Amino acid sequence: MKTLVVYSTETGNTKKVAEAIAKALPGAELYDVKAAPDPAAYDFIAMGFWVDKGGPNKEAAEYMKKICGKKVFTFFTLGANPDSMHAKTCAEAAPKSYGEGTEQVAAFWCQGAIAPNLIAWMRKMPAGNPHAPTPEAEKRWAEAAKHPDETDLQHAAQAAAEALAKVQA
Numbered sequence: 644m645k646t647l648v649v650y651s652t653e654t655g656n657t658k659k660v661a662e663a664i665a666k667a668l669p670g671a672e673l674y675d676v677k678a679a680p681d682p683a684a685y686d687f688i689a690m691g692f693w694v695d696k697g698g699p700n701k702e703a704a705e706y707m708k709k710i711c712g713k714k715v716f717t718f719f720t721l722g723a724n725p726d727s728m729h730a731k732t733c734a735e736a737a738p739k740s741y742g743e744g745t746e747q748v749a750a751f752w753c754q755g756a757i758a759p760n761l762i763a764w765m766r767k768m769p770a771g772n773p774h775a776p777t778p779e780a781e782k783r784w785a786e787a788a789k790h791p792d793e794t795d796l797q798h799a800a801q802a803a804a805e806a807l808a809k810v811q812a
């Protein structure tokens with residue numbers, strides 16, 4: 644089975660998850676989306692994005708549209724709590740980003756450290772703004788800064804390996 648792992652990253656979080664996944668999938672080829680090959684030549688694709696304003700970041704979304712008629716494993720990192728409604732909404736929307744006939748076998752997501760410049764920008768927001776620096780937001784940003792951690796990487800690798808096994812069964 645020809646296996647491809649593609650990721651898009653701005654600050655490295657999604658790349659770390661992609662590397663852990665690639666190690667867990669025998670013979671997998673790993674590419675940054677900027678240099679990724681035509682997905683048509685592969686049987687199983689693990690596709691990773693970072694959440695940008697509630698959805699897959701633009702470069703990942705453009706590539707996902709080109710993945711047609713494949714079995715895929717989706718993974719993503721985001722600043723929000725992975726158990727939040729926001730994370731669930733992102734997860735539910737992800738399968739719709741693929742091209743025609745693509746079936747998402749499974750998905751994995753975890754928090755990823757938020758870029759310091761974005762945090763600095765949010766800290767300047769006035770009270771009442773959805774991005775304003777409340778104590779809860781500061782707590783969430785501090786928690787995000789610890790991810791992806793070793794446990795996240797292990798879980799990602801395991802979920803991807805299970806998805807591949809399901810496709811091969």
Ligand SMILES: Cc1cc2nc3c(=O)[nH]c(=O)nc-3n(C[C@H](O)[C@H](O)[C@H](O)COP(=O)(O)O)c2cc1C
Pocket residue numbers: 651652653654655656657658693694695696697698720721722723729754755756757758761
């Ligand atoms: C411009 C921008 C927009 C973002 N939008 C969201 C968002 O809507 N929801 C969220 O939970 N995290 C958001 N984040 C946080 C990133 O998704 C998160 O830090 C991710 O792990 C970054 O991945 P990367 O290191 O692979 O680039 C945003 C980050 C940036 C820089």
